[in-house]
Amino acid sequence: MTPWVFLVVGLFVIGVIQALIEPRMLVTERHKAHVPGLPASWEGATVALLADFQVGLFGDNRSTVGRAVERVLEERPALVLIAGDFIHDTARAIEPVTELLCPLTDAGLPCYAVLGNHDYAMPTEKDTPDLELARRLTSALEEIDVQVLENEAVRLENEAGEALYLVGIGTHTPGHDDPEKALAAVPEGAPRIVMMHHPSSFANVPACAAPFAVAGHTHGGQVRLPLGPGWSLLTWLRDGEVYTDDWVRGHGKVGNRLYVTRGLGCSVAPVRLNCLPELTLFTLTAQKV
Structure with a gap:
Protein backbone atom coordinates (compact mmCIF):
# COMPACT_ATOMS: atom_id res chain seq x y z
CA MET A 1 0.00 0.00 0.00
CA THR A 2 1.05 3.58 -0.64
CA PRO A 3 1.78 5.99 2.23
CA TRP A 4 -1.51 7.76 1.50
CA VAL A 5 -3.46 4.55 2.03
CA PHE A 6 -1.66 3.96 5.33
CA LEU A 7 -2.50 7.52 6.35
CA VAL A 8 -6.20 7.18 5.50
CA VAL A 9 -6.49 3.81 7.25
CA GLY A 10 -4.62 5.15 10.27
CA LEU A 11 -6.89 8.19 10.55
CA PHE A 12 -9.95 5.98 10.24
CA VAL A 13 -8.76 3.67 13.01
CA ILE A 14 -7.94 6.64 15.25
CA GLY A 15 -11.39 8.08 14.58
CA VAL A 16 -13.13 4.82 15.49
CA ILE A 17 -11.13 4.47 18.71
CA GLN A 18 -11.84 8.09 19.63
CA ALA A 19 -15.56 7.65 18.93
CA LEU A 20 -15.67 4.68 21.30
CA ILE A 21 -13.66 6.43 24.03
CA GLU A 22 -15.46 9.79 24.08
CA PRO A 23 -18.71 8.52 25.68
CA ARG A 24 -16.64 7.68 28.78
CA MET A 25 -15.16 11.19 28.97
CA LEU A 26 -16.77 14.17 30.71
CA VAL A 27 -16.30 17.92 30.63
CA THR A 28 -17.79 20.55 32.92
CA GLU A 29 -19.08 23.64 31.13
CA ARG A 30 -19.55 26.80 33.21
CA HIS A 31 -21.74 29.74 32.20
CA LYS A 32 -23.37 32.80 33.67
CA ALA A 33 -27.14 32.91 33.24
CA HIS A 34 -29.10 36.16 33.28
CA VAL A 35 -32.35 35.92 35.25
CA PRO A 36 -34.22 39.25 35.21
CA GLY A 37 -35.57 40.21 38.61
CA LEU A 38 -33.39 37.68 40.40
CA PRO A 39 -33.52 38.39 44.17
CA ALA A 40 -30.25 39.48 45.74
CA SER A 41 -30.06 36.34 47.88
CA TRP A 42 -30.09 34.17 44.73
CA GLU A 43 -27.28 36.17 43.11
CA GLY A 44 -24.32 33.89 42.42
CA ALA A 45 -26.27 30.68 43.10
CA THR A 46 -25.21 27.62 41.09
CA VAL A 47 -27.61 25.52 39.03
CA ALA A 48 -26.45 22.16 37.68
CA LEU A 49 -27.88 20.77 34.43
CA LEU A 50 -27.80 17.09 33.48
CA ALA A 51 -29.56 15.40 30.56
CA ASP A 52 -29.79 12.40 28.26
CA PHE A 53 -28.44 9.57 30.39
CA GLN A 54 -29.89 7.03 27.92
CA VAL A 55 -29.33 4.18 30.38
CA GLY A 56 -30.34 0.93 28.70
CA LEU A 57 -28.60 1.47 25.37
CA PHE A 58 -26.11 -1.31 24.74
CA GLY A 59 -22.68 -0.34 26.05
CA ASP A 60 -24.37 2.40 28.08
CA ASN A 61 -22.37 4.98 29.98
CA ARG A 62 -23.43 4.58 33.60
CA SER A 63 -19.88 5.34 34.67
CA THR A 64 -20.08 8.75 32.97
CA VAL A 65 -23.39 9.53 34.66
CA GLY A 66 -21.88 8.41 37.98
CA ARG A 67 -18.92 10.74 37.59
CA ALA A 68 -21.22 13.62 36.67
CA VAL A 69 -23.20 12.97 39.86
CA GLU A 70 -19.96 12.98 41.87
CA ARG A 71 -18.99 16.35 40.41
CA VAL A 72 -22.41 17.78 41.23
CA LEU A 73 -21.99 16.60 44.81
CA GLU A 74 -18.63 18.37 44.97
CA GLU A 75 -20.18 21.62 43.69
CA ARG A 76 -23.20 21.55 46.03
CA PRO A 77 -25.42 23.61 43.70
CA ALA A 78 -28.59 25.31 44.88
CA LEU A 79 -30.58 23.35 42.31
CA VAL A 80 -30.15 20.29 40.07
CA LEU A 81 -32.07 20.15 36.78
CA ILE A 82 -32.37 16.96 34.71
CA ALA A 83 -33.69 17.55 31.18
CA GLY A 84 -35.06 14.13 30.26
CA ASP A 85 -34.13 10.89 28.46
CA PHE A 86 -33.20 9.07 31.64
CA ILE A 87 -33.62 5.70 29.93
CA HIS A 88 -33.28 4.27 26.45
CA ASP A 89 -36.75 2.82 25.83
CA THR A 90 -36.65 0.06 28.48
CA ALA A 91 -38.08 -0.38 31.98
CA ARG A 92 -35.01 -2.43 32.91
CA ALA A 93 -33.07 0.83 33.09
CA ILE A 94 -35.32 2.51 35.68
CA GLU A 95 -33.72 0.97 38.76
CA PRO A 96 -30.13 1.70 37.61
CA VAL A 97 -31.14 5.32 36.98
CA THR A 98 -32.56 5.79 40.47
CA GLU A 99 -29.47 4.16 41.97
CA LEU A 100 -27.29 6.66 40.10
CA LEU A 101 -29.35 9.64 41.28
CA CYS A 102 -29.91 8.65 44.91
CA PRO A 103 -26.64 10.26 46.10
CA LEU A 104 -27.95 13.66 44.99
CA THR A 105 -31.22 13.50 46.88
CA ASP A 106 -29.60 11.73 49.84
CA ALA A 107 -27.30 14.76 50.09
CA GLY A 108 -30.32 17.04 50.28
CA LEU A 109 -29.88 18.65 46.85
CA PRO A 110 -33.18 19.82 45.33
CA CYS A 111 -33.64 17.85 42.09
CA TYR A 112 -36.22 18.56 39.38
CA ALA A 113 -36.76 16.91 36.02
CA VAL A 114 -38.77 16.68 32.84
CA LEU A 115 -39.16 13.53 30.77
CA GLY A 116 -37.80 13.00 27.26
CA ASN A 117 -38.96 11.07 24.22
CA HIS A 118 -36.97 7.93 25.11
CA ASP A 119 -38.70 7.91 28.49
CA TYR A 120 -41.84 7.17 26.47
CA ALA A 121 -39.97 4.60 24.30
CA MET A 122 -40.18 6.94 21.32
CA PRO A 123 -36.89 7.02 19.38
CA THR A 124 -38.83 8.75 16.59
CA GLU A 125 -42.03 10.78 16.39
CA LYS A 126 -43.66 7.92 14.45
CA ASP A 127 -43.42 5.50 17.38
CA THR A 128 -46.35 4.86 19.73
CA PRO A 129 -45.78 6.39 23.19
CA ASP A 130 -45.46 3.94 26.05
CA LEU A 131 -47.41 5.87 28.68
CA GLU A 132 -47.04 3.12 31.26
CA LEU A 133 -43.25 3.22 30.95
CA ALA A 134 -43.27 7.00 31.49
CA ARG A 135 -45.59 6.59 34.49
CA ARG A 136 -43.35 3.95 36.07
CA LEU A 137 -40.26 6.10 35.56
CA THR A 138 -41.96 9.17 37.01
CA SER A 139 -43.10 7.20 40.06
CA ALA A 140 -39.60 5.76 40.62
CA LEU A 141 -37.98 9.21 40.35
CA GLU A 142 -40.42 10.81 42.75
CA GLU A 143 -39.87 8.00 45.25
CA ILE A 144 -36.26 9.18 45.54
CA ASP A 145 -37.35 12.86 45.72
CA VAL A 146 -36.65 13.85 42.11
CA GLN A 147 -39.73 15.93 41.27
CA VAL A 148 -40.91 15.46 37.68
CA LEU A 149 -42.63 18.48 36.10
CA GLU A 150 -45.03 18.35 33.17
CA ASN A 151 -46.35 21.72 32.05
CA GLY A 170 -43.79 18.53 28.93
CA THR A 171 -42.19 16.34 26.31
CA HIS A 172 -42.34 17.54 22.69
CA THR A 173 -42.50 13.93 21.53
CA PRO A 174 -45.25 12.65 22.08
CA GLY A 175 -46.75 16.13 21.88
CA HIS A 176 -47.12 16.82 25.60
CA ASP A 177 -45.46 20.24 25.55
CA ASP A 178 -47.69 23.16 26.50
CA PRO A 179 -45.53 26.19 27.37
CA GLU A 180 -48.45 28.51 28.13
CA LYS A 181 -49.95 26.03 30.59
CA ALA A 182 -46.52 25.53 32.17
CA LEU A 183 -46.09 29.27 32.68
CA ALA A 184 -49.64 29.97 33.87
CA ALA A 185 -48.82 29.86 37.58
CA VAL A 186 -45.79 32.16 37.33
CA PRO A 187 -46.59 35.74 38.39
CA GLU A 188 -45.88 38.36 35.76
CA GLY A 189 -42.32 39.63 36.05
CA ALA A 190 -41.28 36.93 38.54
CA PRO A 191 -37.77 35.50 38.07
CA ARG A 192 -37.83 32.06 36.47
CA ILE A 193 -35.88 29.24 34.87
CA VAL A 194 -37.61 27.27 32.12
CA MET A 195 -36.67 23.64 31.48
CA MET A 196 -37.64 21.37 28.59
CA HIS A 197 -36.28 18.28 26.90
CA HIS A 198 -36.60 19.10 23.21
CA PRO A 199 -35.37 22.48 21.88
CA SER A 200 -38.37 22.57 19.52
CA SER A 201 -40.63 23.33 22.50
CA PHE A 202 -38.81 26.65 22.88
CA ALA A 203 -40.33 28.07 19.68
CA ASN A 204 -43.78 28.19 21.31
CA VAL A 205 -42.72 29.90 24.54
CA PRO A 206 -44.33 33.39 24.64
CA ALA A 207 -42.03 36.37 24.12
CA CYS A 208 -40.01 37.44 27.18
CA ALA A 209 -41.36 34.48 29.18
CA ALA A 210 -38.10 32.50 29.22
CA PRO A 211 -35.04 34.77 29.44
CA PHE A 212 -33.16 31.71 30.75
CA ALA A 213 -34.21 28.30 29.44
CA VAL A 214 -32.46 24.95 29.16
CA ALA A 215 -32.93 21.85 27.02
CA GLY A 216 -31.19 18.62 26.00
CA HIS A 217 -32.14 15.96 23.42
CA THR A 218 -29.56 16.70 20.71
CA HIS A 219 -26.42 15.15 22.28
CA GLY A 220 -24.63 18.02 20.54
CA GLY A 221 -24.94 16.14 17.26
CA GLN A 222 -23.11 13.18 18.88
CA VAL A 223 -20.79 12.57 15.90
CA ARG A 224 -19.42 15.68 14.24
CA LEU A 225 -16.51 16.71 12.09
CA PRO A 226 -13.87 19.14 13.39
CA LEU A 227 -15.44 21.84 11.18
CA GLY A 228 -17.95 22.66 13.93
CA PRO A 229 -21.35 21.65 15.34
CA GLY A 230 -23.03 22.32 11.99
CA TRP A 231 -21.20 19.31 10.55
CA SER A 232 -22.78 16.59 12.65
CA LEU A 233 -24.71 13.36 12.35
CA LEU A 234 -27.78 15.24 13.55
CA THR A 235 -27.71 17.77 10.72
CA TRP A 236 -27.20 15.03 8.12
CA LEU A 237 -30.17 13.00 9.33
CA ARG A 238 -32.70 15.79 9.77
CA ASP A 239 -34.22 18.47 7.60
CA GLY A 240 -34.63 22.06 8.74
CA GLU A 241 -32.95 23.92 11.58
CA VAL A 242 -31.01 21.90 14.15
CA TYR A 243 -29.85 23.39 17.45
CA THR A 244 -27.09 21.18 18.73
CA ASP A 245 -25.56 22.76 21.84
CA ASP A 246 -24.48 25.88 23.72
CA TRP A 247 -26.44 29.15 23.72
CA VAL A 248 -28.76 29.09 20.73
CA ARG A 249 -29.09 32.06 18.40
CA GLY A 250 -32.01 32.79 16.10
CA HIS A 251 -34.43 30.39 17.78
CA GLY A 252 -37.46 31.34 19.82
CA LYS A 253 -39.32 34.57 20.39
CA VAL A 254 -37.87 37.93 21.40
CA GLY A 255 -36.63 38.19 24.98
CA ASN A 256 -36.06 34.43 25.34
CA ARG A 257 -32.70 32.66 25.54
CA LEU A 258 -32.01 28.91 25.39
CA TYR A 259 -29.04 26.79 26.37
CA VAL A 260 -28.85 23.26 24.89
CA THR A 261 -26.59 20.77 26.65
CA ARG A 262 -24.75 17.96 24.88
CA GLY A 263 -25.90 15.68 27.69
CA LEU A 264 -24.22 12.55 28.96
CA GLY A 265 -25.39 9.65 26.80
CA CYS A 266 -25.81 8.44 23.26
CA SER A 267 -28.60 7.41 20.94
CA VAL A 268 -28.60 4.71 18.24
CA ALA A 269 -25.02 3.64 19.08
CA PRO A 270 -22.70 4.27 22.05
CA VAL A 271 -20.30 6.52 20.15
CA ARG A 272 -19.36 10.20 20.19
CA LEU A 273 -16.86 12.10 18.11
CA ASN A 274 -15.70 15.68 18.76
CA CYS A 275 -18.68 15.98 21.07
CA LEU A 276 -17.79 15.22 24.69
CA PRO A 277 -20.45 14.44 27.31
CA GLU A 278 -21.30 17.52 29.33
CA LEU A 279 -22.21 18.56 32.85
CA THR A 280 -23.30 22.20 32.82
CA LEU A 281 -23.02 24.58 35.77
CA PHE A 282 -24.73 27.96 35.61
CA THR A 283 -24.09 30.91 37.91
CA LEU A 284 -27.26 32.95 38.26
CA THR A 285 -27.10 36.71 38.02
CA ALA A 286 -29.53 39.60 37.70
CA GLN A 287 -26.98 41.39 35.52
CA LYS A 288 -27.05 41.04 31.75
CA VAL A 289 -24.27 38.80 30.42
Whole structure:
Protein backbone atom coordinates (compact mmCIF):
# COMPACT_ATOMS: atom_id res chain seq x y z
CA MET A 1 0.00 0.00 0.00
CA THR A 2 1.05 3.58 -0.64
CA PRO A 3 1.78 5.99 2.23
CA TRP A 4 -1.51 7.76 1.50
CA VAL A 5 -3.46 4.55 2.03
CA PHE A 6 -1.66 3.96 5.33
CA LEU A 7 -2.50 7.52 6.35
CA VAL A 8 -6.20 7.18 5.50
CA VAL A 9 -6.49 3.81 7.25
CA GLY A 10 -4.62 5.15 10.27
CA LEU A 11 -6.89 8.19 10.55
CA PHE A 12 -9.95 5.98 10.24
CA VAL A 13 -8.76 3.67 13.01
CA ILE A 14 -7.94 6.64 15.25
CA GLY A 15 -11.39 8.08 14.58
CA VAL A 16 -13.13 4.82 15.49
CA ILE A 17 -11.13 4.47 18.71
CA GLN A 18 -11.84 8.09 19.63
CA ALA A 19 -15.56 7.65 18.93
CA LEU A 20 -15.67 4.68 21.30
CA ILE A 21 -13.66 6.43 24.03
CA GLU A 22 -15.46 9.79 24.08
CA PRO A 23 -18.71 8.52 25.68
CA ARG A 24 -16.64 7.68 28.78
CA MET A 25 -15.16 11.19 28.97
CA LEU A 26 -16.77 14.17 30.71
CA VAL A 27 -16.30 17.92 30.63
CA THR A 28 -17.79 20.55 32.92
CA GLU A 29 -19.08 23.64 31.13
CA ARG A 30 -19.55 26.80 33.21
CA HIS A 31 -21.74 29.74 32.20
CA LYS A 32 -23.37 32.80 33.67
CA ALA A 33 -27.14 32.91 33.24
CA HIS A 34 -29.10 36.16 33.28
CA VAL A 35 -32.35 35.92 35.25
CA PRO A 36 -34.22 39.25 35.21
CA GLY A 37 -35.57 40.21 38.61
CA LEU A 38 -33.39 37.68 40.40
CA PRO A 39 -33.52 38.39 44.17
CA ALA A 40 -30.25 39.48 45.74
CA SER A 41 -30.06 36.34 47.88
CA TRP A 42 -30.09 34.17 44.73
CA GLU A 43 -27.28 36.17 43.11
CA GLY A 44 -24.32 33.89 42.42
CA ALA A 45 -26.27 30.68 43.10
CA THR A 46 -25.21 27.62 41.09
CA VAL A 47 -27.61 25.52 39.03
CA ALA A 48 -26.45 22.16 37.68
CA LEU A 49 -27.88 20.77 34.43
CA LEU A 50 -27.80 17.09 33.48
CA ALA A 51 -29.56 15.40 30.56
CA ASP A 52 -29.79 12.40 28.26
CA PHE A 53 -28.44 9.57 30.39
CA GLN A 54 -29.89 7.03 27.92
CA VAL A 55 -29.33 4.18 30.38
CA GLY A 56 -30.34 0.93 28.70
CA LEU A 57 -28.60 1.47 25.37
CA PHE A 58 -26.11 -1.31 24.74
CA GLY A 59 -22.68 -0.34 26.05
CA ASP A 60 -24.37 2.40 28.08
CA ASN A 61 -22.37 4.98 29.98
CA ARG A 62 -23.43 4.58 33.60
CA SER A 63 -19.88 5.34 34.67
CA THR A 64 -20.08 8.75 32.97
CA VAL A 65 -23.39 9.53 34.66
CA GLY A 66 -21.88 8.41 37.98
CA ARG A 67 -18.92 10.74 37.59
CA ALA A 68 -21.22 13.62 36.67
CA VAL A 69 -23.20 12.97 39.86
CA GLU A 70 -19.96 12.98 41.87
CA ARG A 71 -18.99 16.35 40.41
CA VAL A 72 -22.41 17.78 41.23
CA LEU A 73 -21.99 16.60 44.81
CA GLU A 74 -18.63 18.37 44.97
CA GLU A 75 -20.18 21.62 43.69
CA ARG A 76 -23.20 21.55 46.03
CA PRO A 77 -25.42 23.61 43.70
CA ALA A 78 -28.59 25.31 44.88
CA LEU A 79 -30.58 23.35 42.31
CA VAL A 80 -30.15 20.29 40.07
CA LEU A 81 -32.07 20.15 36.78
CA ILE A 82 -32.37 16.96 34.71
CA ALA A 83 -33.69 17.55 31.18
CA GLY A 84 -35.06 14.13 30.26
CA ASP A 85 -34.13 10.89 28.46
CA PHE A 86 -33.20 9.07 31.64
CA ILE A 87 -33.62 5.70 29.93
CA HIS A 88 -33.28 4.27 26.45
CA ASP A 89 -36.75 2.82 25.83
CA THR A 90 -36.65 0.06 28.48
CA ALA A 91 -38.08 -0.38 31.98
CA ARG A 92 -35.01 -2.43 32.91
CA ALA A 93 -33.07 0.83 33.09
CA ILE A 94 -35.32 2.51 35.68
CA GLU A 95 -33.72 0.97 38.76
CA PRO A 96 -30.13 1.70 37.61
CA VAL A 97 -31.14 5.32 36.98
CA THR A 98 -32.56 5.79 40.47
CA GLU A 99 -29.47 4.16 41.97
CA LEU A 100 -27.29 6.66 40.10
CA LEU A 101 -29.35 9.64 41.28
CA CYS A 102 -29.91 8.65 44.91
CA PRO A 103 -26.64 10.26 46.10
CA LEU A 104 -27.95 13.66 44.99
CA THR A 105 -31.22 13.50 46.88
CA ASP A 106 -29.60 11.73 49.84
CA ALA A 107 -27.30 14.76 50.09
CA GLY A 108 -30.32 17.04 50.28
CA LEU A 109 -29.88 18.65 46.85
CA PRO A 110 -33.18 19.82 45.33
CA CYS A 111 -33.64 17.85 42.09
CA TYR A 112 -36.22 18.56 39.38
CA ALA A 113 -36.76 16.91 36.02
CA VAL A 114 -38.77 16.68 32.84
CA LEU A 115 -39.16 13.53 30.77
CA GLY A 116 -37.80 13.00 27.26
CA ASN A 117 -38.96 11.07 24.22
CA HIS A 118 -36.97 7.93 25.11
CA ASP A 119 -38.70 7.91 28.49
CA TYR A 120 -41.84 7.17 26.47
CA ALA A 121 -39.97 4.60 24.30
CA MET A 122 -40.18 6.94 21.32
CA PRO A 123 -36.89 7.02 19.38
CA THR A 124 -38.83 8.75 16.59
CA GLU A 125 -42.03 10.78 16.39
CA LYS A 126 -43.66 7.92 14.45
CA ASP A 127 -43.42 5.50 17.38
CA THR A 128 -46.35 4.86 19.73
CA PRO A 129 -45.78 6.39 23.19
CA ASP A 130 -45.46 3.94 26.05
CA LEU A 131 -47.41 5.87 28.68
CA GLU A 132 -47.04 3.12 31.26
CA LEU A 133 -43.25 3.22 30.95
CA ALA A 134 -43.27 7.00 31.49
CA ARG A 135 -45.59 6.59 34.49
CA ARG A 136 -43.35 3.95 36.07
CA LEU A 137 -40.26 6.10 35.56
CA THR A 138 -41.96 9.17 37.01
CA SER A 139 -43.10 7.20 40.06
CA ALA A 140 -39.60 5.76 40.62
CA LEU A 141 -37.98 9.21 40.35
CA GLU A 142 -40.42 10.81 42.75
CA GLU A 143 -39.87 8.00 45.25
CA ILE A 144 -36.26 9.18 45.54
CA ASP A 145 -37.35 12.86 45.72
CA VAL A 146 -36.65 13.85 42.11
CA GLN A 147 -39.73 15.93 41.27
CA VAL A 148 -40.91 15.46 37.68
CA LEU A 149 -42.63 18.48 36.10
CA GLU A 150 -45.03 18.35 33.17
CA ASN A 151 -46.35 21.72 32.05
CA GLU A 152 -46.21 23.15 35.55
CA ALA A 153 -44.17 25.51 37.68
CA VAL A 154 -42.86 25.32 41.22
CA ARG A 155 -41.95 28.15 43.54
CA LEU A 156 -38.47 27.69 45.00
CA GLU A 157 -37.80 29.62 48.19
CA ASN A 158 -34.31 29.92 49.65
CA GLU A 159 -33.26 30.41 53.28
CA ALA A 160 -33.73 34.15 52.91
CA GLY A 161 -37.37 33.57 51.99
CA GLU A 162 -36.94 34.90 48.44
CA ALA A 163 -38.47 33.03 45.52
CA LEU A 164 -37.38 31.83 42.11
CA TYR A 165 -39.77 29.90 39.85
CA LEU A 166 -38.87 26.74 37.95
CA VAL A 167 -41.01 25.94 34.93
CA GLY A 168 -41.04 22.41 33.47
CA ILE A 169 -42.44 21.95 29.97
CA GLY A 170 -43.79 18.53 28.93
CA THR A 171 -42.19 16.34 26.31
CA HIS A 172 -42.34 17.54 22.69
CA THR A 173 -42.50 13.93 21.53
CA PRO A 174 -45.25 12.65 22.08
CA GLY A 175 -46.75 16.13 21.88
CA HIS A 176 -47.12 16.82 25.60
CA ASP A 177 -45.46 20.24 25.55
CA ASP A 178 -47.69 23.16 26.50
CA PRO A 179 -45.53 26.19 27.37
CA GLU A 180 -48.45 28.51 28.13
CA LYS A 181 -49.95 26.03 30.59
CA ALA A 182 -46.52 25.53 32.17
CA LEU A 183 -46.09 29.27 32.68
CA ALA A 184 -49.64 29.97 33.87
CA ALA A 185 -48.82 29.86 37.58
CA VAL A 186 -45.79 32.16 37.33
CA PRO A 187 -46.59 35.74 38.39
CA GLU A 188 -45.88 38.36 35.76
CA GLY A 189 -42.32 39.63 36.05
CA ALA A 190 -41.28 36.93 38.54
CA PRO A 191 -37.77 35.50 38.07
CA ARG A 192 -37.83 32.06 36.47
CA ILE A 193 -35.88 29.24 34.87
CA VAL A 194 -37.61 27.27 32.12
CA MET A 195 -36.67 23.64 31.48
CA MET A 196 -37.64 21.37 28.59
CA HIS A 197 -36.28 18.28 26.90
CA HIS A 198 -36.60 19.10 23.21
CA PRO A 199 -35.37 22.48 21.88
CA SER A 200 -38.37 22.57 19.52
CA SER A 201 -40.63 23.33 22.50
CA PHE A 202 -38.81 26.65 22.88
CA ALA A 203 -40.33 28.07 19.68
CA ASN A 204 -43.78 28.19 21.31
CA VAL A 205 -42.72 29.90 24.54
CA PRO A 206 -44.33 33.39 24.64
CA ALA A 207 -42.03 36.37 24.12
CA CYS A 208 -40.01 37.44 27.18
CA ALA A 209 -41.36 34.48 29.18
CA ALA A 210 -38.10 32.50 29.22
CA PRO A 211 -35.04 34.77 29.44
CA PHE A 212 -33.16 31.71 30.75
CA ALA A 213 -34.21 28.30 29.44
CA VAL A 214 -32.46 24.95 29.16
CA ALA A 215 -32.93 21.85 27.02
CA GLY A 216 -31.19 18.62 26.00
CA HIS A 217 -32.14 15.96 23.42
CA THR A 218 -29.56 16.70 20.71
CA HIS A 219 -26.42 15.15 22.28
CA GLY A 220 -24.63 18.02 20.54
CA GLY A 221 -24.94 16.14 17.26
CA GLN A 222 -23.11 13.18 18.88
CA VAL A 223 -20.79 12.57 15.90
CA ARG A 224 -19.42 15.68 14.24
CA LEU A 225 -16.51 16.71 12.09
CA PRO A 226 -13.87 19.14 13.39
CA LEU A 227 -15.44 21.84 11.18
CA GLY A 228 -17.95 22.66 13.93
CA PRO A 229 -21.35 21.65 15.34
CA GLY A 230 -23.03 22.32 11.99
CA TRP A 231 -21.20 19.31 10.55
CA SER A 232 -22.78 16.59 12.65
CA LEU A 233 -24.71 13.36 12.35
CA LEU A 234 -27.78 15.24 13.55
CA THR A 235 -27.71 17.77 10.72
CA TRP A 236 -27.20 15.03 8.12
CA LEU A 237 -30.17 13.00 9.33
CA ARG A 238 -32.70 15.79 9.77
CA ASP A 239 -34.22 18.47 7.60
CA GLY A 240 -34.63 22.06 8.74
CA GLU A 241 -32.95 23.92 11.58
CA VAL A 242 -31.01 21.90 14.15
CA TYR A 243 -29.85 23.39 17.45
CA THR A 244 -27.09 21.18 18.73
CA ASP A 245 -25.56 22.76 21.84
CA ASP A 246 -24.48 25.88 23.72
CA TRP A 247 -26.44 29.15 23.72
CA VAL A 248 -28.76 29.09 20.73
CA ARG A 249 -29.09 32.06 18.40
CA GLY A 250 -32.01 32.79 16.10
CA HIS A 251 -34.43 30.39 17.78
CA GLY A 252 -37.46 31.34 19.82
CA LYS A 253 -39.32 34.57 20.39
CA VAL A 254 -37.87 37.93 21.40
CA GLY A 255 -36.63 38.19 24.98
CA ASN A 256 -36.06 34.43 25.34
CA ARG A 257 -32.70 32.66 25.54
CA LEU A 258 -32.01 28.91 25.39
CA TYR A 259 -29.04 26.79 26.37
CA VAL A 260 -28.85 23.26 24.89
CA THR A 261 -26.59 20.77 26.65
CA ARG A 262 -24.75 17.96 24.88
CA GLY A 263 -25.90 15.68 27.69
CA LEU A 264 -24.22 12.55 28.96
CA GLY A 265 -25.39 9.65 26.80
CA CYS A 266 -25.81 8.44 23.26
CA SER A 267 -28.60 7.41 20.94
CA VAL A 268 -28.60 4.71 18.24
CA ALA A 269 -25.02 3.64 19.08
CA PRO A 270 -22.70 4.27 22.05
CA VAL A 271 -20.30 6.52 20.15
CA ARG A 272 -19.36 10.20 20.19
CA LEU A 273 -16.86 12.10 18.11
CA ASN A 274 -15.70 15.68 18.76
CA CYS A 275 -18.68 15.98 21.07
CA LEU A 276 -17.79 15.22 24.69
CA PRO A 277 -20.45 14.44 27.31
CA GLU A 278 -21.30 17.52 29.33
CA LEU A 279 -22.21 18.56 32.85
CA THR A 280 -23.30 22.20 32.82
CA LEU A 281 -23.02 24.58 35.77
CA PHE A 282 -24.73 27.96 35.61
CA THR A 283 -24.09 30.91 37.91
CA LEU A 284 -27.26 32.95 38.26
CA THR A 285 -27.10 36.71 38.02
CA ALA A 286 -29.53 39.60 37.70
CA GLN A 287 -26.98 41.39 35.52
CA LYS A 288 -27.05 41.04 31.75
CA VAL A 289 -24.27 38.80 30.42
